[in-house]
Amino acid sequence: MTATTTDYLLHARDISKHYGAVVALRSASLAVRPGEVHALMGANGAGKSTLVKILTGAVRPDGGTITVRGKERTAHSPAEARRGGLVSVYQEPALIPDLDILSNLRLTETPIEPFRHWLEELGLPGLDLSAMARTLPLASLRVIDLARALAIEPDVLMLDEMTAALPANLTERVLEVLNGMRGGDKSVIFISHRMTEIGSVCDRATVLREGETVGVVDVDEHSAERIVELMLGEAVDQQEALAERHVVAPEQRKHAPRVSVRGVALHPRLRDVSFDLYEGEVLGVVALEGQGQDELFDVLSGWERPEAGEIYVNGQPVAFRHPADAIRAGLVYVPADRAEALLMQRSVKENIALPFSSRVPRWGWIRKRKEHETVTNSIEKLQIDTRAQGEVRRLSGGNQQKVTIARWVASGVETLLCFDPTRGIDIRTKNQIYVLLRELADSGAAILLYTSELSEIPLVCDRAVVIFGGEVVGEVDARHADEPTLLKAAHNIGTEKEAAEVVTETSTVPVGEEADGEEASQ
Numbered sequence: 332m333t334a335t336t337t338d339y340l341l342h343a344r345d346i347s348k349h350y351g352a353v354v355a356l357r358s359a360s361l362a363v364r365p366g367e368v369h370a371l372m373g374a375n376g377a378g379k380s381t382l383v384k385i386l387t388g389a390v391r392p393d394g395g396t397i398t399v400r401g402k403e404r405t406a407h408s409p410a411e412a413r414r415g416g417l418v419s420v421y422q423e424p425a426l427i428p429d430l431d432i433l434s435n436l437r438l439t440e441t442p443i444e445p446f447r448h449w450l451e452e453l454g455l456p457g458l459d460l461s462a463m464a465r466t467l468p469l470a471s472l473r474v475i476d477l478a479r480a481l482a483i484e485p486d487v488l489m490l491d492e493m494t495a496a497l498p499a500n501l502t503e504r505v506l507e508v509l510n511g512m513r514g515g516d517k518s519v520i521f522i523s524h525r526m527t528e529i530g531s532v533c534d535r536a537t538v539l540r541e542g543e544t545v546g547v548v549d550v551d552e553h554s555a556e557r558i559v560e561l562m563l564g565e566a567v568d569q570q571e572a573l574a575e576r577h578v579v580a581p582e583q584r585k586h587a588p589r590v591s592v593r594g595v596a597l598h599p600r601l602r603d604v605s606f607d608l609y610e611g612e613v614l615g616v617v618a619l620e621g622q623g624q625d626e627l628f629d630v631l632s633g634w635e636r637p638e639a640g641e642i643y644v645n646g647q648p649v650a651f652r653h654p655a656d657a658i659r660a661g662l663v664y665v666p667a668d669r670a671e672a673l674l675m676q677r678s679v680k681e682n683i684a685l686p687f688s689s690r691v692p693r694w695g696w697i698r699k700r701k702e703h704e705t706v707t708n709s710i711e712k713l714q715i716d717t718r719a720q721g722e723v724r725r726l727s728g729g730n731q732q733k734v735t736i737a738r739w740v741a742s743g744v745e746t747l748l749c750f751d752p753t754r755g756i757d758i759r760t761k762n763q764i765y766v767l768l769r770e771l772a773d774s775g776a777a778i779l780l781y782t783s784e785l786s787e788i789p790l791v792c793d794r795a796v797v798i799f800g801g802e803v804v805g806e807v808d809a810r811h812a813d814e815p816t817l818l819k820a821a822h823n824i825g826t827e828k829e830a831a832e833v834v835t836e837t838s839t840v841p842v843g844e845e846a847d848g849e850e851a852s853q
Contacts, residue, residue: 340364341362341386341518347392348385356392359544361537367519368533370535370536372558374562374758383520392405420476424469431463455478473497498783499821502528510532513534524758529558530552586610588610589609596639611773612793616782618799631662632651632662665732733760746778768791800823
């Protein structure tokens with residue numbers, strides 16, 4: 332029996348949207364049944380976020396129709412959509428930074444008691460509503476956004492990469508809440524690039540590619556491969572190649588570390604962190620939310636000054652008072668939030684070429700031909716989509732992140748500090764970034780990588796340090812870094828046997844002493 336419009340809670344048909352010459356949506360359709368969690372899938376730039384923004388009134392479509400409970404409806408603003416029962420939690424927090432949480436809630440007429448209830452369900456009880464939004468970590472802001480949306484009790488809740496910035500413990504809470512919503516008279520549209528999440532909570536998946544709906548799949552244990560095929564339109568073998576790569580074992584490192592961290596502390600979360608990062612390796616950082624990883628990267632990138640401890644680069648002590656000091660020492664930062672690193676209203680070329688201007692002496696000349704060649708090579712190497720290169724803000728999130736990395740590839744990177752660089756990025760772009768990080772390491776770069784997706788650790792890293800309570804509590808060899816092992820390590824739990832086999836207490840050697848040879852092994 333063929334389904335009709337009245338069988339669906341929400342039905343969007345043939346939605347189109349153009350931004351000048353750039354086609355965001357060509358012919359996108361989405362049909363969501365009552366009581367289902369429906370995945371919206373697609374590579375970065377496929378049009379997922381644009382479709383959600385159209386459904387919630389943030390963007391006006393150029394064509395197509397939208398029906399809710401059988402009645403045609405087009406919202407002209409998010410407030411109008413919210414009154415009509417359509418609410419979205421976007422990729423970036425929709426909170427005003429310079430207002431406290433209570434004031435933000437009043438702006439959307441959010442009932443306080445249901446909001447507090449959902450905060451507790453989502454793992455964030457006891458939140459101080461007088462706290463300024465800008466003082467809270469990103470993960471907390473995402474949970475606040477979701478709790479606010481749930482408190483309104485929408486007919487259709489849309490989550491755009493809700494779990495991308497969350498640690499494993501908070502992600503688990505979110506998925507539990509979504510599972511609890513299945514089978515009722517309301518629905519959820521769930522955007523995520525994590526196939527395990529899609530498989531655990533979703534009933535069906537609609538796949539977009541290049542602005543068009545290319546298929547609808549019933550989600551089961553065999554659907555992941557079909558979804559990926561629809562998303563990419565081509566076979567992807569890069570992950571298999573990465574999984575078969577040669578891992579640099581600790582006993583194979585015969586040279587001094589590129590970066591040594593000794594007893595670094597920064598109140599309130601970073602207490603005592605020590606580790607070595609070697610030339611030619613990708614060192615992972617495994618940590619739950621709020622264990623000090625944010626502060627560690629802030630210190631190493633020069634945004635914060637440590638209260639205790641020492642940092643050595645190529646055996647020499649360094650002290651950073653500004654990010655420029657870290658860059659001069661060869662440590663460059665790739666943040667999860669692309670807006671922190673890019674000039675959004677400037678072109679791709681200008682963003683990538685930015686480091687070149689710092690190398691020009693006062694009243695000197697910029698070698699335009701050399702700059703152009705280097706920038707062009709970086710764009711080609713990272714396969715950056717430059718159709719909208721007039722302004723970086725018009726690129727997809729994945730292409731924006733590739734521009735951030737391309738800037739340092741063009742300038743000749745020595746040590747790359749990557750903080751969750753693939754957050755909210757599609758499978759194909761993730762694979763491109765994985766391959767690039769491995770190529771950079773193979774060419775001699777040293778890379779420190781924190782990721783909220785534990786599956787990336789064995790795929791990209793040679794080894795990983797585990798941070799818990801602001802301290803390094805162990806080290807995991809990439810050859811043994813399956814997700815259950817990493818999750819236990821992140822919680823600082825596990826049997827003695829498991830700890831002996833795969834998680835060892837970190838033992839760093841004083842800077843200047845050899846880590847190998849007969850004496851070190853005794």
